[in-house]
Amino acid sequence: MPKVAVLKEFNESVELQEYPMPSAAPGGALVDVALGGICGTDVHLRTGHLSVPLPLAMGHEGVGHIRALGEGLTTDVEGQPLTVGDRVVWANNIPCGSCYECLVLKEPTLCLNRKIYGINRKASDAPHLQGGWAETISLEAGTTIIKLPDTVSFEEVITLGCAGPTAIHGVVENLTIEPGSIVAVQGAGPVGLASAMYAKAMGAAQVIILGGPTSRIEVALKIGAADIAIDMDTYPTAEARLAAFHEIAGQGADVVIECAGIPSAVAESIDLARPNAQVLVLGQYTDHGPTPINPHLITKKQLKVFGSWGFSPAHYVKYVKSLPQLVKNHDLASILSVYDLENVNEALADVASGAVTKAALRPQTGN
Ligand SMILES: [Zn+2]
Ligand SMILES: [Zn+2]
CATH class of the missing domain: 3.40.50.720 (NAD(P)-binding Rossmann-like Domain)
Structure with missing residues (x-):
């Protein structure tokens, strides 16, 4: 039974909740999370400064290993073959592709119908594991999944997860x-x-x-x-x-x-x-x-x-492509403070106070 961090009430502590392991959605994937990043936005989510549904499955940044591939999903966004165990990252949002902002303005960051893991997915709705602060996340069809280059570590990717x-x-x-x-x-x-x-x-x-x-x-x-x-x-x-x-x-x-x-x-x-x-x-x-x-x-x-508002899946792909060069010039991993998933509230408090520059949660495996 994988755990996911859930916000049930604003200004309350985040709780870990167990849900049954779902099967991978058709065209989607199950990913065992290695690190779930904490973003400044999460601090505002917890205090109710943004309109989000409750109970909220938290975590809009994550990296991990493919646990299972849904029917029909065989490659990442660039056509690289995907197999169980591959190291991946995913863009946290899925623009609708059919609204005025998506189709005419061609600005998917302005899409009002975007699905965003960790921001507008309810933990009470199946498949429940809809945030990155979890042992496993269920990614649905349409998610931009990117296989990570061998030269880039999970820590390096998550240090600038949203930034x-x-x-x-x-x-x-x-x-x-x-x-x-x-x-x-x-x-x-x-x-x-x-x-x-x-x-x-x-x-x-x-x-x-x-x-x-x-x-x-x-x-x-x-x-x-x-x-x-x-x-x-x-x-x-x-x-x-x-x-x-x-x-x-x-x-x-x-x-x-x-x-x-x-x-x-x-x-x-x-x-x-x-x-x-x-x-x-x-x-x-x-x-x-x-x-x-x-x-x-x-x-x-x-x-x-x-x-400039947020980012689209295309920006995420460009970000990952830029990483091999970026990590040659800057020691990204040295910025990151890692906490066990169990210590999610301590980690959130440290991000809120500015005690750490960037934090991520490491789930305990064994589910
Ligand atoms: Zn963010
Ligand atoms: Zn749209």
């Missing part, structure tokens, strides 16, 4: 970063780190990270995601940060990537930008309300301001 494809969508696909570009990244959580690493991969001459706490800033520098850091603890006010930033970057950044998730960071991003710069607002997943900005500066500086 990596989010940065592929927002940074790699939306922004123009050229050799010589100065890039400012606000926020040193996983999305900030991933954005900084991709900015470097795209040729940025200098990546300056602004964030905190100090432990996260140290991680960003240690793994080479950023060249220079402006620590929130040393520069606690926007004025102080701006003065320190302009001392390094002169007129400002060619590209500013907001990954802080705090509304006031968006006002600050406009100040960090040089004239004609690009500003990407990537970190505002949760609605924390309005903030005063001076729109005159957007016009006067002729800024290009973008937003």
